[in-house]
Amino acid sequence: MSRLTLVELSDLPHKPHGCPTEVQRSWERLKATHKSVSGLFATLNELRAGQNELRGAISETHRDQARAAIVFTAAGIDACLRTLLRDSLPTLLSTAGDAHGAFVAHFMANRLNGDMTKATKAAIVDIDPRSALIDLYVQDLTGSSIQGGADLIRCRNALGLKQESALDDQVLKAHQPFFNARHEVVHELDLIDPSGRGTRRRRHRDLSAVSAQYDGALQLLHAFIAPTARAVKAARRAMKRSAT
Template sequence: MPANRLLELDPLPLTLTTHAETAVAARRLLGAHDSVQGLFATLHAARQQRIDRGVSVRRLEHGEVDLLRAAIVFAGAGLDAVLKQLVRDALPPLLASHPATKTSLNRFVTEMVRGEPKKAQRILGAPSADTALRAEYVDSITKGSLQTEKDLRAVRNSLGIAPSGVFADAHLATFADFFIARNEIVHELDLQASGPGIPTRRARKMSPVRDLANEAISITAEFVVATDALL
């Protein structure tokens, strides 16, 4: 294995979008892919400078590990931004044409009536109740960041994507490791207790980080392609 192997994401599908409702999400995905790949290229260049100076690269420097952390954060931000954009742009037309999306909307209404009856009464009693309800539904899916694989299932169900293949519950559950790593970095600065004294930061290695980021970008692309196919 080369001493300074360039980490590379898998290429995105050649055709991500054929509809206006997925075009913005696709552009955001391309940007996320380029950003993460750019971080890997920066890491490669930094390590090459060390090699050129005759310095060993067997151990990652702190700044190099931060580039790996940034790759996970950028991949998560891309997943978040793209999936929310899909919901905002593609869900409204899908609600008018795709029965599976209506099932999820009806479940949302039932849960709101049971858990928040005053809100349900206000929304369903509005002059344009259907418009207000759909706006509330979209907002409920997009107002927070995607934190767990449960959120991936929620987006899948809202868009009416069949829960099979890469969208099966069992496969989406495998993204728990990615969300854990992203949250450790974003919310905890990757710090961990290591006994008495100053907390240390978690170790991040090149290949595992590449795999986590690649899996996040890849499932995001799958969401774009699947949603586009339903329109």
């Protein structure tokens, strides 16, 4: 194993201090994703260690392990951010601030402008309209899956984290190659010509490069979770002050 360049994830930062219940489930999903992807990498390292030439060409079987890690990581991002939004927004939207401003702006521009959709009308007359509207909001923000930097920016703004330097527009847009890779693996089977015309070849995936993408994506989730935990606690304190 000494000659093998290991493919590994960095350790996650510590759980936010005094992590509120609104953030707890998202944190657990991040930990589970990190554990699953780390397990795939451990298996990949073991398979590669069994080769006669450790620094030789990486087999397609080994690259498929890396492709599986892309899918696991992307699924974790989707689950983590959806959970973070669903669980924390009820508290964040209980006070005036950037999160509430983004919520109002979204509905005024997208769901209350012109003819309302059936889903919007149903949410408004729901027995718990606030919760129903938040559910619609999360659906609008995340769609079927997070597709890239633009979706990450919308999620950041919805959580009221626009001022966080670790979530700057350029930082979030820099993760687009990871989401492009997920699209290529999931929707095109990583084929260079998925249309069926001519010779179809698999894309080359450099293990060290793609593992850095996974690592960065999971560290980014912590950059969402930690400030959201602080924002939720601040919103709770504001609610207590207004109630006294």
